[in-house]
Amino acid sequence: xxxxxxxxxxxxxxxxxxxxxxxxxxxxxxxxxxxxxxxxxxxxxxxxxxxxxxxxxxxxxxxxxxxxxxxxxxxxxxxxxxxxxxxxxxxxxxxxxxxxxxxxxxxxxxxxxxxxxxxxxxxxxxxxxxxxxxxxxxxxxxxxxxxxxxxxxxxxxxxxxxxxxxxxxxxxxxxxxxxxxxxxxxxxxxxxxxxxxxxxxxxxxxxxxxxxxxxxxxxxxxxxxxxxxxxxxxxxxxxxxxxxxxxxxxxxxxxxxxxxxxxxxxxxxxxxxxxxxxxxxxxxxxxxxxxxxxxxxxxxxxxxxxxxxxxxxxxxxxxxxxxxxxxxxxxxxxxxxxxxxxxxxxxxxxxxxxxxxxxxxxxxxxxxxxxxxxxxxxxxxxxxxxxxxxxxxxxxxxxxxxxxxxxxxxxxxxxxxxxxxxxxxxxxxxxxxxxxxxxxxxxxxxxxxxxxxxxxxxxxxxxxxxxxxxxxxxxxxxxxxxxxxxxxxxxxxxxxxxxxxxxxxxxxxxxxxxxxxxxxxxxxxxxxxxxxxxxxxxxxxxxxxxxxxxxxxxxxxxxxxxxxxxxxxxxxxxxxxxxxxxxxxxxxxxxxxxxxxxxxxxxxxxxxxxxxxxxxxxxxxxxxxxxxxxxxxxxxxxxxxxxxxxxxxxxxxxxxxxxxxxxxxxxxxxxxxxxxxxxxxxxxxxxxxxxxxxxxxxxxxxxxxxxxxxxxxxxxxxxxxxxxxxxxxxxxxxxxxxxxxxxxxxxxxxxxxxxxxxxxxxxxxxxxxxxxxxxxxxxxxxxxxxxxxxxxxxxxxxxxxxxxxxxxxxxxxxxxxxxxxxxxxxxxxxxxxxxxxxxxxxxxxxxxxxxxxxxxxxxxxxxxxxxxxxxxxxxxxxxxxxxxxxxxxxxxxxxxxxxxxxxxxxxxxxxxxxxxxxxxxxxxxxxxxxxxxxxxxxxxxxxxxxxxxxxxxxxxxxxxxxxxxxxxxxxxxxxxxxxxxxx
Numbered sequence: 001x002x003x004x005x006x007x008x009x010x011x012x013x014x015x016x017x018x019x020x021x022x023x024x025x026x027x028x029x030x031x032x033x034x035x036x037x038x039x040x041x042x043x044x045x046x047x048x049x050x051x052x053x054x055x056x057x058x059x060x061x062x063x064x065x066x067x068x069x070x071x072x073x074x075x076x077x078x079x080x081x082x083x084x085x086x087x088x089x090x091x092x093x094x095x096x097x098x099x100x101x102x103x104x105x106x107x108x109x110x111x112x113x114x115x116x117x118x119x120x121x122x123x124x125x126x127x128x129x130x131x132x133x134x135x136x137x138x139x140x141x142x143x144x145x146x147x148x149x150x151x152x153x154x155x156x157x158x159x160x161x162x163x164x165x166x167x168x169x170x171x172x173x174x175x176x177x178x179x180x181x182x183x184x185x186x187x188x189x190x191x192x193x194x195x196x197x198x199x200x201x202x203x204x205x206x207x208x209x210x211x212x213x214x215x216x217x218x219x220x221x222x223x224x225x226x227x228x229x230x231x232x233x234x235x236x237x238x239x240x241x242x243x244x245x246x247x248x249x250x251x252x253x254x255x256x257x258x259x260x261x262x263x264x265x266x267x268x269x270x271x272x273x274x275x276x277x278x279x280x281x282x283x284x285x286x287x288x289x290x291x292x293x294x295x296x297x298x299x300x301x302x303x304x305x306x307x308x309x310x311x312x313x314x315x316x317x318x319x320x321x322x323x324x325x326x327x328x329x330x331x332x333x334x335x336x337x338x339x340x341x342x343x344x345x346x347x348x349x350x351x352x353x354x355x356x357x358x359x360x361x362x363x364x365x366x367x368x369x370x371x372x373x374x375x376x377x378x379x380x381x382x383x384x385x386x387x388x389x390x391x392x393x394x395x396x397x398x399x400x401x402x403x404x405x406x407x408x409x410x411x412x413x414x415x416x417x418x419x420x421x422x423x424x425x426x427x428x429x430x431x432x433x434x435x436x437x438x439x440x441x442x443x444x445x446x447x448x449x450x451x452x453x454x455x456x457x458x459x460x461x462x463x464x465x466x467x468x469x470x471x472x473x474x475x476x477x478x479x480x481x482x483x484x485x486x487x488x489x490x491x492x493x494x495x496x497x498x499x500x501x502x503x504x505x506x507x508x509x510x511x512x513x514x515x516x517x518x519x520x521x522x523x524x525x526x527x528x529x530x531x532x533x534x535x536x537x538x539x540x541x542x543x544x545x546x547x548x549x550x551x552x553x554x555x556x557x558x559x560x561x562x563x564x565x566x567x568x569x570x571x572x573x574x575x576x577x578x579x580x581x582x583x584x585x586x587x588x589x590x591x592x593x594x595x596x597x598x599x600x601x602x603x604x605x606x607x608x609x610x611x612x613x614x615x616x617x618x619x620x621x622x623x624x625x626x627x628x629x630x631x632x633x634x635x636x637x638x639x640x641x642x643x644x645x646x647x648x649x650x651x652x653x654x655x656x657x658x659x660x661x662x663x664x665x666x667x668x669x670x671x672x673x674x675x676x677x678x679x680x681x682x683x684x685x686x687x688x689x690x691x692x693x694x695x696x697x698x699x700x701x702x703x704x705x706x707x708x709x710x711x712x713x714x715x716x717x718x719x720x721x722x723x724x725x726x727x728x729x730x731x732x733x734x735x736x737x738x739x740x741x742x743x744x745x746x747x748x749x750x751x752x753x754x755x756x757x758x759x760x761x762x763x764x765x766x767x768x769x770x771x772x773x774x775x776x777x778x779x780x781x782x783x784x785x786x787x788x789x790x791x792x793x794x795x796x797x798x799x800x801x802x803x804x805x806x807x808x809x810x811x812x813x814x815x816x817x818x819x820x821x822x823x824x825x826x827x828x829x830x831x832x833x834x835x836x837x838x839x840x841x842x843x844x845x846x847x848x849x850x851x852x853x854x855x856x857x858x859x860x861x862x863x864x865x866x867x868x869x870x871x872x873x874x875x876x877x878x879x880x881x882x883x884x885x886x887x888x889x890x891x892x893x894x895x896x897x898x899x900x901x902x903x904x905x906x907x908x909x910x911x912x913x914x915x916x917x918x919x920x921x922x923x924x925x926x927x928x929x930x931x932x933x934x935x936x937x938x939x940x941x942x943x944x945x946x947x948x949x950x951x952x953x954x955x956x957x958x959x960x961x962x963x964x965x966x967x968x969x970x971x972x973x974x975x976x977x978x979x980x981x982x983x
Contacts, residue, residue, distance in 0.1 A: 014044045017139060020067040021049045022056045022088075023100065024076050028123055032071060032100075036135075038128040043136050053079040057091050064092040069139045073100045074112075089116045096142030098134055118142055165240065165261035171214065171254045173199040182261075187233025203229055203237065217246035217254060227264070239265045287364070287374070287395035293388045307397055308335065309367035337363050337371055344378075352380040353388055359868065364395065373398050375868060396872075411545045412835065414443050416825040418549070422556050423818060432560070436553055437465035444517055444546055446533040450507075451521070451557065452482040453529045468507075468534060481506040483518025483532040492519050492547045497538035507534050514538040517546075519554040523561050531557060552821065559814045563787060583664075583685040585620070589678045592619030593636075596680060605687050607657030625653035625661060636668070640678055645670060651688055663689045714804045718742045721803070730786075730810050732779030743806070749783055751775035760790075764804070768792045773811065787811045828902040830880055831887045839901035839909055843957055846913060851953050858920030860910040861947040861964040862890075862927070865976040867906040874938035881937040886944075889934045893927055909964075917950040917981060924948050924979040932977065943977035950983075 096118035109120030287304030351358035448468035494517035495501035649666035771789035788808035826838035947968030
């Protein structure tokens, strides 16, 4: 049935096929054209006829793409039938060829197809539908094969050029194909690789796992993945991630595998590095966190969680928990107090966004709401457009540093207070001792303190402060308790809590003692007293500063006790030169020597009323010590028998009315009658009790003259009469050189003016005694500080001065100690330069001078750039060496009148007297350049930022400081390692 008109496509809408007809028979050619012109299907044909092969080849040479198919008669006049097809195909293989044969032999057509024809048709059986269908099919098949070939070529190219490893192999891993990347990885050629089992190259440890993986494939699970290691051409083992596909036959048996391998060695190493980094971050005690650009916290390490006391912190990283604690609206604001959040918002984050990082002091709030001081560093990480992508933060707990700073300030204050107490001249000794004990109570956190003398066995309290329920302790109390452990130790001893005590002591061996602290006090190398402190409650362990402080206190006490004993010795020496009155007695020549008369001064000497003795004729022997009576009687009898007129008794003792005994020297005269018989006796008795003591004291004085304290005696005009060996040793003058010389001329130092000596001799005239410090000069010209006591010895109470006795000792060591105390109180312990307190005092003095005279001066405020990194990287010991080196570098470039001081931390202030702002700025630039070129321990090189300001006469110093601080901030803000100045 012919198609309906509506089913026949319009010519302009039908697909067209261009055919090159090569036929020398015109009738056959006409037939073919007619058959192709019949509209039997959707395709329309355009026919080009060539009667000769050469003509056709010329058409093809001009434009082979003009034809979709070729109808070729093999019997052409200009070609051998056996060569015609080959000649056409040699011209183009891009166009399908359908061969026309004049016979019906299939062998001819098969031969043509084998030679490259697409199809063959017999001219004897041509019909319109067969001809058209054969051409359409030939063109379609040829196009399909060409596209398939192109796709296959593309696939092969992709496989060969693929950057990953591509293989095809049999179930036993024998390689059928390996792409270029695989061959390069192995460092072999395809001939060396193909036919080899790649499992043989696999490390032994991976073989069983690989085999199990290959055996796991099934038709329903044809794709699988696994990792193994393969040796590269250079022998390095690389980690390969394989994606394998299995191919199966009709029975479900694996026929081959195709694998694509990706070298993931770096990726796995990066993952391991990330895991190690996470482990490091989790093990880091500092607070480490990451947040996105909007401030949402993405990660907080375990150290951070532990620092703020979050539950579960010991469990390490937990993203879900982190989101619970750190995400949501206003996330993380509760982590910091308001002032810290304000600083971060105003300074920290803007600086990090602008400069890439910010660091400074901030604070956190722990889970209990307590503020934790921290140092914080914020680092901004930027995307390719230069916008912050996320922030990382490192936070370090600086409570230990703050504690050290507070302890250092406490140390400075305590040393200043100790210096004030010990250097105050107008305070009584007892007041100084008590103030010293009260200082110890405050600094050591104790309830009671006492100084107990132990060398004489009295255990007498010299001074005490504070309360103690086991006995408050008052000065003078004997058998007092003290820290016995100090008797056997050269330095500080004690315990801070009962469980820490290793031995008991009398003052702390009670249930109420929670802590004890003691220190021996030596005088001239000998243990003299013990300084003890005790507390009811336990306290923290004693820190080195407290041990240093109690040691300094004990050293000063040793010097103070030495001075006190010297003063007492001087008083005893003065009494050596005192004399007593004479008694007159008359005795009957009778047993016991009854008293006839006694002079009235017996009342003052022995305490008796004269009538009490002479009126009752009391026997003299009743007043004589029982041990001396027999000797006294023998002496009287002996001198009576030999008819002596007078004699002197050996000194004996008489009872004072108060029960005491007085030594008496008795000069007795025997009164005889005209017959030579003894009538009575009378005598002159001198109370030599003081003399006896004087003799003892003279022995002591002689020992003193041989001791370490220098002594010299002068006459009333000041000429030296006697000097001891210690005088020779201290002054360098021999006694022979000194005797006859005036000490004011011999030892004059030139350090004291006329008013000093006027005051000295004025006190000697008015009070009979002077003591104090004086500077003298040795024979070799060296100045020496002395502590000297001078006593005026008079003839009687109101008589003229007959002698002066001077006792002195060298106090160079004490002066050095006082100077060291003052230096430690006013100078930075680490660098030796003035501390902030001393520097402020110097600045105030300079400001007063500038206000009076109108002179200008300037200050430089200098800060080390990124000094925290030095401490964090190299440690605080290297950081301390850097600060010390910095001070030396600065002082090398400054004048002697310039002052470098430590303002605080890594900040230093430099005072430039008589220096205006332009000159000060040049000095600052010189210092900045010098520091930048110097070599420092640890980092090698550092930089500094310097702020400069000039003092304006009359302005408060804080305004000058403020301008220098603002200038320093400006230098920091502009990138550090620079100088900025504010008018």
